[in-house]
Amino acid sequence: MKIALILSAIFVCAQISYGQSSWLELLPGAKKLSYDEKTGKQRLTGFVNFKYQGNVMFCDSAHYKERTNEVWAYGKVQINKADTLNLFCDSMYYNGKTRLAKLWGHVRIRDREYKLTTDSLDYDAKSSKAIYRNKGRIENITTNEVLTSVFGYFYPNTEESFFKGNVVYKSDELKLTTDTLHYNYLVHKVFFYGPTVGTTKDSKFYCDKGWYHVQKEEGFLTNHAKIEQAPRIITGDSLFYAPKRKFAEGRGNVQMLDTAQKVQFNAGFFTSDGNTLKDVLTDFPLIRIMKSKDTMFIRADTLVHFRDTLEKTLRIRGGKDVRIFQEKVQGVSDSLDYKKADGIMDLWGNAHFWSYNSELIGDTIRVFIKNDTLIEKAHLFPHAFAANELDSGKYYNQLAGKEIWSYFKNNELVRSEVIGQAKTIFYPEDEQKTDTAIVVKRMGLNRIFSSSLNVYLDSGEVTGISYITLPDGKFYPMDKINPDEQFLKEFIWNPFLRPKTWQELLKPRVQPIIKEEEKTPTGRNK
Structure with a gap:
């Protein structure tokens, strides 16, 4: 400009x-x-x-x-x-x-x-x-x-000029239309007021108020600020742009939409450095990836976005209070590292992952993603645990081991494989047909230990278990279940951590007070 x-x-x-x-x-x-x-x-x-x-x-x-x-x-x-x-x-x-x-x-x-x-x-x-x-x-x-303008005011002593009424500026690099333009030669700044539109060779910007420093080649837009630079569209309460330094900053309701990648960034504060090809988002940042109907939402206290020279996303890193939401799967952790180019997302530190009525827990959960939003599998390690809620929290199918591989189809959990020191508590079911309906009856509790095992699920319900090596287990009929045998020592169930809607990601997470009667016999949160 x-x-x-x-x-x-x-x-x-x-x-x-x-x-x-x-x-x-x-x-x-x-x-x-x-x-x-x-x-x-x-x-x-x-x-x-x-x-x-x-x-x-x-x-x-x-x-x-x-x-x-x-x-x-x-x-x-x-x-x-x-x-x-x-x-x-x-x-x-x-x-x-x-x-x-x-x-x-x-x-x-x-x-x-x-x-x-x-x-x-x-x-x-x-x-x-x-x-x-x-x-x-x-x-x-x-x-x-x-x-060109309707009115022009010149003050040579202060080296200032004002233009008002259908102000239009044109050059080889820029076309600018505004209601009022003020040029101060001493500070080398142009100020514009009222609805303003600027068009360059590869971008377009809008605002109701702003300024541009002629020598430094940097500007500030506020009041309905917007920059269109295909495939990116950036809006915010205020936007600062310094193309010479390849730097941009946004404050207040900042949104950056990449229409080519179908990725949207939201934050209260946003910086973009073209030299390091890095964007930093803070103040309730949120990234949404919209490659399919099941949009993926990612939030954290701080999100860092790395891109290549073609402006394509390479990597997303998140620190503190990481939360992920999709309609069929959700997750939380202390930190996140999503290598988008490789389709691998690592969650570590109190990592939890949910699908239907199943919760997966591991020190680290590595999620393998196809086409940006389609979950293929998740690897939980070490000290992996998984629970499957039955009868509205009355019973829980449970898995524990050194590591767990969970496999998904259309973002639904269909199979889990436990490797190393596998333990399971499983409530088998029996279907009894009557003249009017099919009645599902719980047979009892199976507590089994094995080196490895596979669990198969359909719509959140366990349909079968297979053991790789000879299992060592015990069966308890429903009326003879010992409460001390009802939970594995690794058992954790955290429904309050699970995001219910993507809108929840825009608010601080409040830790609920767990009453004593809401705890399991193991003392763990239920």
Whole structure:
């Protein structure tokens, strides 16, 4: 964005100024000179050429009133200042005492770099202010820079310019439309107010208020701020962008949508570093991956997004209070490392994973993902445990071992394989048909130990168990189950940790108070 319209150089302002002799010096060329004693006016006609207060002036006719230091010029008016600046108009009035000037008709002001064109212009030399009120156009003679507006205000002493009303700036790099634009040459900043749209070769931005630093080539957008840079769309309460440093920052309701990858990032605070190809999200950050109907939501206190030079996601890392939500599976842990390019997500530190009425627990859970959202399998290690809730929490099928491999189909748990020191508590069922229905009856409790075993599930219900080596077990009928034998020592059941909706991820997780009667006989949370 080169909104550097070096506007302090565009306008004569002080050029038609007070400060030299108030005498009008007639130069050769005028065909006729007359004097009116009543009004005190001198009238010159016919290619008038004179010097007044250091400026050489040309016109078809002119009136000069020495008593009040007033000059009227008509017809092809031209003012030249040191051969570096020229002013043209159809007519002009200047009062040397009040130092007010008015120009009308095809007003053009030009220096070696810029040209201003307007219908009429007022200039107050005392307060150093120039104004056009009926549309103006500023052009850079050496480039394709053009600015148009309804109103223009110039303050050469402070080197500031204001433009208002349908302001449009165009250059080879940028088109900018806004309601009000303020340029301060001293600080090299352009400020814009009101609905603003900027278009560059590869991006588009919107805001209601903002600024751009011309020399540093960096800007700040606020009030409905939005940047479109395909395939990315970024919005936020405020956005700071420094393309020269390849750095961006967003604050307040920041959202970045990648339409190509179908990934959306939300955070209260967001930074993006193009040199390290890293994005950092804090203040309740959330990443949603929308490759299928079962969208994956990932949140943590801090999320770090790594990308390649083509802006594609390589890796996502999360620290503290990691939570994952999909309609069919959910997970929590202390930390997360998702190597998206490899389709591997590691959860470690109090890692839990849920599918239907099953909870998987491990020091580390490695999840294998296909097409970004489709869970294929999960590896729990070491000290792996899994529980399957029955009859609304009255009983639990349980698995424990050194490691557990769980396999999924359409994000539903269908099989678990326990490897090493496998232990299981399983409540087998028997179906009894009646004339009107099928009644499921629990047969009892099977407590079995084996080196390895497989558990098969359908819609969250265990349908069978197979043992790789000869099992060692015991069966208890339902009416003879000893409560001390009902739970493995590894048993943990944490329904309060499980996210129920993705909206829960946007709020702090509140640890519930567990009453004594809500604990299992092992003392574990139920």
